[in-house]
Amino acid sequence: MLARVVLWIATLSVTTPVGAEPAAPAKPETPRSGTAAPELVPPKLSSDATALYPKGAHGDATVLLDLLVDRDGHVADVRVVSGEPPFSDAAAASARDYRFEPATRGEVAVRARIRFLVRFTAPPPETPEGAAPSPEPKPTKTIPAAKPVRAPEGAVEVEVQGTRPEVAASRLGRAEVRQMPGAFGDPFRAIEALPGVTPIVSGLPYFFVRGAPPGNVGYFLDGVRVPLLYHVAAGPSVIHPALVDKVDLYPGGYPARYGRFAGGIVAGETRPPANELHGEASLRLVDVGGLVEAPLFGEHVTGLVSGRYGYPGLILPLFAPEAILQYWDYQARAAVDVGRHGTASVFAFGAYDFVGNRRRDGTTEIGFASEFHRVDLRYDHEFSGRTKLRAAATVGFDRTRGDQDTSIRDRMVGSRVELRHEIGRNATLNAGADLVLDFFDVGTNSTSSDAATLVEFVPTRRDVTTGVYADLSLRVDRRVRITPGLRADLYAWGVQTSVGIDPRISAEYTVSDRVRLLHAIGVAHQPPSFIGPIPGVQIGKGVLQTSLQHSFGVETQLPASFVGTATVFHNAMFDLTDVLGTTRPGQSIDGAGAVELLRDRVLGSTVGLELYVRRPLTRDVGGFLAYTLSRSVRSGGSLSVAPSNFDRTHVFQVAVAWNLGRRWRAGTRGMFYTGALDLREQRTPIPNPDGTFSSQVTTSTERRRLPTFYRLDVRLEKRWSLGERGYWAFVFEVLNATLTKEWVDSRTQIGPVTVPSIGLEAAF
Numbered sequence: 001m002l003a004r005v006v007l008w009i010a011t012l013s014v015t016t017p018v019g020a021e022p023a024a025p026a027k028p029e030t031p032r033s034g035t036a037a038p039e040l041v042p043p044k045l046s047s048d049a050t051a052l053y054p055k056g057a058h059g060d061a062t063v064l065l066d067l068l069v070d071r072d073g074h075v076a077d078v079r080v081v082s083g084e085p086p087f088s089d090a091a092a093a094s095a096r097d098y099r100f101e102p103a104t105r106g107e108v109a110v111r112a113r114i115r116f117l118v119r120f121t122a123p124p125p126e127t128p129e130g131a132a133p134s135p136e137p138k139p140t141k142t143i144p145a146a147k148p149v150r151a152p153e154g155a156v157e158v159e160v161q162g163t164r165p166e167v168a169a170s171r172l173g174r175a176e177v178r179q180m181p182g183a184f185g186d187p188f189r190a191i192e193a194l195p196g197v198t199p200i201v202s203g204l205p206y207f208f209v210r211g212a213p214p215g216n217v218g219y220f221l222d223g224v225r226v227p228l229l230y231h232v233a234a235g236p237s238v239i240h241p242a243l244v245d246k247v248d249l250y251p252g253g254y255p256a257r258y259g260r261f262a263g264g265i266v267a268g269e270t271r272p273p274a275n276e277l278h279g280e281a282s283l284r285l286v287d288v289g290g291l292v293e294a295p296l297f298g299e300h301v302t303g304l305v306s307g308r309y310g311y312p313g314l315i316l317p318l319f320a321p322e323a324i325l326q327y328w329d330y331q332a333r334a335a336v337d338v339g340r341h342g343t344a345s346v347f348a349f350g351a352y353d354f355v356g357n358r359r360r361d362g363t364t365e366i367g368f369a370s371e372f373h374r375v376d377l378r379y380d381h382e383f384s385g386r387t388k389l390r391a392a393a394t395v396g397f398d399r400t401r402g403d404q405d406t407s408i409r410d411r412m413v414g415s416r417v418e419l420r421h422e423i424g425r426n427a428t429l430n431a432g433a434d435l436v437l438d439f440f441d442v443g444t445n446s447t448s449s450d451a452a453t454l455v456e457f458v459p460t461r462r463d464v465t466t467g468v469y470a471d472l473s474l475r476v477d478r479r480v481r482i483t484p485g486l487r488a489d490l491y492a493w494g495v496q497t498s499v500g501i502d503p504r505i506s507a508e509y510t511v512s513d514r515v516r517l518l519h520a521i522g523v524a525h526q527p528p529s530f531i532g533p534i535p536g537v538q539i540g541k542g543v544l545q546t547s548l549q550h551s552f553g554v555e556t557q558l559p560a561s562f563v564g565t566a567t568v569f570h571n572a573m574f575d576l577t578d579v580l581g582t583t584r585p586g587q588s589i590d591g592a593g594a595v596e597l598l599r600d601r602v603l604g605s606t607v608g609l610e611l612y613v614r615r616p617l618t619r620d621v622g623g624f625l626a627y628t629l630s631r632s633v634r635s636g637g638s639l640s641v642a643p644s645n646f647d648r649t650h651v652f653q654v655a656v657a658w659n660l661g662r663r664w665r666a667g668t669r670g671m672f673y674t675g676a677l678d679l680r681e682q683r684t685p686i687p688n689p690d691g692t693f694s695s696q697v698t699t700s701t702e703r704r705r706l707p708t709f710y711r712l713d714v715r716l717e718k719r720w721s722l723g724e725r726g727y728w729a730f731v732f733e734v735l736n737a738t739l740t741k742e743w744v745d746s747r748t749q750i751g752p753v754t755v756p757s758i759g760l761e762a763a764f
Helices: 002-010 088-095 189-193 447-455 589-600
Strands: 060-068 075-082 103-105 107-112 112-120 168-171 197-201 207-209 218-221 223-224 244-250 265-270 278-284 287-294 301-312 321-337 341-358 364-382 386-402 406-424 427-444 462-475 482-494 496-510 513-527 544-559 563-574 602-615 622-638 639-643 650-661 664-673 677-687 693-703 709-722 726-735 742-745 748-750 755-763
Touching: 060 088, 075 088, 088 112, 189 197, 189 244, 197 622, 223 364
Parallel strands: 218 265
Antiparallel strands: 060 075, 060 112, 103 107, 168 244, 197 207, 218 223, 244 265, 278 287, 278 755, 287 301, 301 321, 321 341, 341 364, 364 386, 386 406, 406 427, 427 462, 462 482, 482 496, 496 513, 513 544, 544 563, 563 602, 602 622, 622 639, 622 650, 650 664, 664 709, 677 693, 709 726, 726 755, 742 748
């Protein structure tokens, strides 16, 4: 049965030198009506543009930055487009202090996104003591400044909206994730390091997020819903890391554009198409992967292919000779410029996983096999610097196979439209609508009762889901920004329909240059959910799950580039489906027992405190501390108020990464959390007056905590230059280097779930 398998898995280039001419401003646009639009004038550098040559570095290097220049001329956001530590760290740190004359459209100051190129030149060798001085001594500095260069053609692009994450979001960028021990350079795997995230079992990428079970966590990539983002067991994500630009975790109170999940949201965004040849490759003990992107047929068409193939079967027989484990994934994208303001693109991606055993007769027993595929056709149009529109159509195929020759499929067709419009300097509207048709079917050649129960519970059916949303980001004054939003979804399962109305609002209060107050509250609805994210498996009709998500936080800029956040939260969940959190002693999780649990509805509540202090891991010395104190309870139906099975009072993580010099980097991450609840049924005979015992017994449930768990991850990397911008590196990394085992109940200890990785990486 699939339920058994699921539970087993859970067990600019504008660096213009003083006196040089800046990049040419963009030409004014002329609307089709013939009326000239206001001229767009890019930002002008008004301060010194230098970066300090990093200590311990060697050789020359070039770093390309992406800067968001605010309306007051300050740099609001810095992203590294290309370049490697320690040079990228030095360039990014210096860029935050640059000042500009803001970009203008007509007489109105607007935000601008520009490219900024910094070229580092190695300092000359020091003259030995007593040596004759150079005949023509040149002035030197103790730490030479980076050499700025003229901006390349077309390096300035103006964008109305910045990239600051939403109030309720925690953002991870790949440049920093690459230095996080235990994440294997994968932004999606790094989610477990964020506050509010409680793993089911250490090392497995299935989480409770602020008390919401794994089946209530939604996954999106470029706005496309996907069933999961991780390969089976402790595998990597299903998207090649080089394609990922950023990942946002919304543990609650997420924006109106996301919906249909009553827990958290994990939203990934791919890197925009680049009109230049570049690529990455990796070779590890268990898999090989790569990405290549290049211009095609001139400058207006780009193509990208990437993917990964896993071969853990080369190592797995050393530990489990009969076991079979395979996985692969692929991504392909083509983008074409349509006129001056439009881009048409197609993005296809998918993944496959297989877990099984070799029988003695040579045949293969399928334990779990899943796959999913997506093809997304998009058209993006920028009507002006204030308005952007995306129209897209998506087709998908999901399938999961289990033992007894059972297969569940979902064939999906969907469309969506997304609009972003800046109404004025202080208001931005985001709105959209979508329609999704899912065609589910289940098949089996087995005549067992378990198979019959599955067919009855997940029947062949057609689901129609449609929704609209809108939110308005309002800058009340320079210190206050509020974003009210509303989402409405219609769910149709045959003749049954349900409607979910989800209001949300978030607010940001700037107390000072260093302190912000962040507040978010919202309602979210979701159809009945399965135990965890499994391709093709969806429970279907029934009463919608509902959650009320509320959080309040304080973010402050600390000395030495540290940022600290403290957040209190409360999530209330109604009509919740939570098999993992509510299973009690004596209850079966297979066959009819699993169906009974999936039909059961409970109330849930989680309250907690999250602390997060971080300094970019890409700095010479960086790290973070993440701590979650929480209490998650369940009640209703046959349950009295009791903690969830996966209530962990304390979840604590600390990490540090440092530059050892000569392009050596090292890091370590420690994780500690209290054990889950162990529920044991006590049966006590009832005594008779004559001293004998009755055939009847009283039953009680004893609750106690399992032993705490800890683990230590380590990472070591050595890099060498490969051309002007490329590199190749040796990487040694281990998740759970302490080989710590974990108790899942009083009788079962699993592990150690230890994942070593030794490999080579290269980029050009």
